[in-house]
Amino acid sequence: MDRLSPQEMRSEQGDFLSGRDEQSLTTPWVGQPDFTRRLSIVRSLNMQQQEESDGASPSNLTVSLSPTSTTSHHYLSQSSDGAHSTPMSITADGSSPQTTGSFGEITEGDHHTDPPYSQLIYQALSEAQDCKLQLQDIYAWFEKNTSKGKDPTTKGWQNSIRHNLSMNQGFYAIKNETRGGKRTMNYWSLTPEAIRNGKVESTTRFRKSTPKKIHSTDAPSRHQGGNQKGKVTEKWNELRQANQNRERQARNAAGSALQAAQQQQAPTPIDDRYPQSEMSAYQVPPLPETQLPPYQVPPVAPGSQLPTRNTLYFGMETVNGCTPPPHGSSPVFCDRNQPSSAYMAALQLRRAQMGQRPYVQSGFNPGPNNGSVAGAETHPNIQNGV
DNA sequence: AATCTTAAACATC
DNA sequence: GATGTTTAAGATT
Ligand SMILES: [Mg+2]
Numbered sequence: 001m002d003r004l005s006p007q008e009m010r011s012e013q014g015d016f017l018s019g020r021d022e023q024s025l026t027t028p029w030v031g032q033p034d035f036t037r038r039l040s041i042v043r044s045l046n047m048q049q050q051e052e053s054d055g056a057s058p059s060n061l062t063v064s065l066s067p068t069s070t071t072s073h074h075y076l077s078q079s080s081d082g083a084h085s086t087p088m089s090i091t092a093d094g095s096s097p098q099t100t101g102s103f104g105e106i107t108e109g110d111h112h113t114d115p116p117y118s119q120l121i122y123q124a125l126s127e128a129q130d131c132k133l134q135l136q137d138i139y140a141w142f143e144k145n146t147s148k149g150k151d152p153t154t155k156g157w158q159n160s161i162r163h164n165l166s167m168n169q170g171f172y173a174i175k176n177e178t179r180g181g182k183r184t185m186n187y188w189s190l191t192p193e194a195i196r197n198g199k200v201e202s203t204t205r206f207r208k209s210t211p212k213k214i215h216s217t218d219a220p221s222r223h224q225g226g227n228q229k230g231k232v233t234e235k236w237n238e239l240r241q242a243n244q245n246r247e248r249q250a251r252n253a254a255g256s257a258l259q260a261a262q263q264q265q266a267p268t269p270i271d272d273r274y275p276q277s278e279m280s281a282y283q284v285p286p287l288p289e290t291q292l293p294p295y296q297v298p299p300v301a302p303g304s305q306l307p308t309r310n311t312l313y314f315g316m317e318t319v320n321g322c323t324p325p326p327h328g329s330s331p332v333f334c335d336r337n338q339p340s341s342a343y344m345a346a347l348q349l350r351r352a353q354m355g356q357r358p359y360v361q362s363g364f365n366p367g368p369n370n371g372s373v374a375g376a377e378t379h380p381n382i383q384n385g386v
Numbered sequence: 387a388a389t390c391t392t393a394a395a396c397a398t399c
Numbered sequence: 400g401a402t403g404t405t406t407a408a409g410a411t412t
Contacts, residue, residue, distance in 0.1 A: 116390060135402070156392060163392085166404050173403075183399070186402080202389060 114146050117164040121171060122200045125190050132174065132189040135162070163203075169193070170200030 114120065124141040125131050133141070138161055142149030148157045165171045165188055174187040194200045 118390090154392095159393075160391065162401095162403065163405090164390095166402095204389060207388090 114148050116203075117148070117160050118168050118170070118200050118203050120146055120148070121161065121164055121168075121188075122190065122194065125171070125188065130189070131195065132187040134185045134187055135165075136185075138165075138188065168200055168203040169206075 120142065121138060124138055124145075125133055128137070139149065139158055142157065142161065148160075151157060165173070170191055170193065171188055172191055174189055176184045176186055190200075
């Protein structure tokens, strides 16, 4: 039958390396809004080896931020100034047309003045220790800090939270292995990209711009809720399954160019009369990485203790080198704008050597990604910092 | 046209 | 039943 479960449909690596933002690659430091912040963070870097085996940290480095207010828990208002905005403030820039102007005050009794779910979840996770929360914690945060979570009559907002956690590329679940029959609850955290960018992207950005219509006469109408035993549902699933197989064939063929070149097996073309998967922004996968990393981030010497509050992963995945610290001064970090695939390879290798499971995002979109960024290695773009 | 919300199917535990 | 993934429709701008 060759059925693929949704789990099996997922890509192995996810999109924790994306090829966008190529322009800033040429100027990795200049113009980065968080440039000064990152420098100050590096200065007060308080690194420690992460010993947990639960894969809590995609990077093994943590850094303590300067203390922030401990009490008020409204979502942060945005200052268009930006020069000295709070590091964790939501940068609701033009990327979200639906959140216009300034938010931050909740008018009594209502309404929809809240930022989108994705941004609220981002803030909740940002404020949490180690940038990770369990689902119930996120629920509680919404109940306390948002108007969306104030409605006790429905649980639709919880559904929306789960939806955003699953579908947004900026969030990923730290999967726990079920030990001893008992299941421990998963944590949700921010991807390195979300942390480095200081925001999450749109949850639905990989959707097809135009939903595929059904032109066929024998094709059923929209799959409605309710009875699942009817022939409409059966037919719909049949057609969807067929197209999912087509998509998978296309993806596998594109994923391994060598295989595709050898076995000239023409994949069944996708029939756009029938439903396709919603998230299918598939791109041509980059070439497999062959070069060795020019620099290797050395393992951080253990010793320092974990900060108490507001710990946050520093975006060290963009750091590809470090000089030995000279006496009396800070070490020199070599940074690039994008995390290199070489770094990611080294990271995964180190995690494997330490018995940690690889950092993997759940969800199959947006298609195959070998964890490499085209062009990232051609120009090392190494700059010295601090 | 893109973003966001909401409902719901469906799977797994 | 809670959690997680995914599709889909409707609303907003
Ligand atoms: Mg996710």
